[in-house]
Amino acid sequence: MHAGRLPVTEFDGGFDLQATVESGQTYVWDRPDGGMFADEVAWGGDAWYHTVLPATETETSEPEVLRCRLGNEALEWEASTPRAPEHLTRLLRLDDDLDAIVAATPELPLLERAYEQYGGMRLVRDPSFASLVSFICSAQMRVSRIHGMQGRLAREFGDAVTFDGRTYYAFPTPDQLAAASEADLRECSLGYRAPYVQRTAEMVTEGVAHPDEARELAYEDAREYLTQFVGVGEKVADCVLLFSLDFLEAVPLDTWIRTAIEKYYPECDRGSYAETSRTIRERFGGEYAGYAQTYVFFYLRTGGE
DNA sequence: TATCCAAGGTAAGTT
DNA sequence: AACTTACCTTGGATA
Secondary structure (H helix, E strand, O other): OEEEEEEHHHOOOOOOHHHHHOOOOOOOOEOOOOOOOOOOOOOOOOOOEEEEEOHHHOOOOOOEEEEEEEOOOEEEEEEOOOOHHHHHHHHOOOOOOHHHHHHOOOOOHHHHHHHHHOOOOOOOOOOHHHHHHHHHHOOOOOHHHHHHHHHHHHHHHOOEEEEOOEEEEOOOOHHHHHOOOHHHHHHOOOHHHHHHHHHHHHHHHOOOOOHHHHHHOOHHHHHHHHOOOOOOOHHHHHHHHHHOOOOOOOOOOOHHHHHHHHHHOHHHOOOOHHHHHHHHHHHOOOOOHHHHHHHHHHHHHOOOO
């Protein structure tokens, strides 16, 4: 076992681990106490969180287990790899300069309230295939159930990894999900999303397309590229671009942000997804508009107004 | 206890 | 291109 500490003072703008992994951006992290995405979130905890890095993103080509918690002035970590700090920095965007991002955000009352409430929350940089599947599954789903579905997919189809005497499960590879039948996936309570996930996994396996390819494209072309996957429309594509592929300007138009637009920025509603997205993106400052979206999403979903 | 409803939407079919 | 509708499942609300 490898372990260490990353001083919080090194993170410009601070860091709120719980808000980061429990704000509905990522579904690859878990808490051993079963409290993830509980209706009444157990705020203020210093719980350990864990994830399994896919073999494709590790130096050993084996899945690696990462655990961390926010303790006294530091992010404490334990992992199966000594290179956990660089992985955590990448996954949790610890090198984003939050102070600069907030400073570059327009002074809108709603945004200021959200940034005030959840200061230190960062976007995540999820492995792309897991992010793609997670958000395909997110259609018409509650956040807590999306998380449950992803955990079940990992246990049913992913590789088991033993670390520190416990068993963890990696998120399934495209091969593993492509090999599953629609019936298998429906068994995991995916409902009508089952064939979407199976066919999308097949597209990746067969080399038809890969979400990472979108990185090479301009933002709106990248969104268009991702919609070729089955079960991926403009909203899901924006989520993957924002939470995995470094397009911090992406503003997914989900039900919460649509409600916010209707209430606070009605002039930004231009009818079509593409036009409304473009307009609200500019209202939220362009370059880091996705950060603003995520703060607003979490703020509203947890009772803010 | 039974029914209803909405949950981070998308695909397919119509106008 | 814009507009409708069907779609699995389930926890929580309502009767």
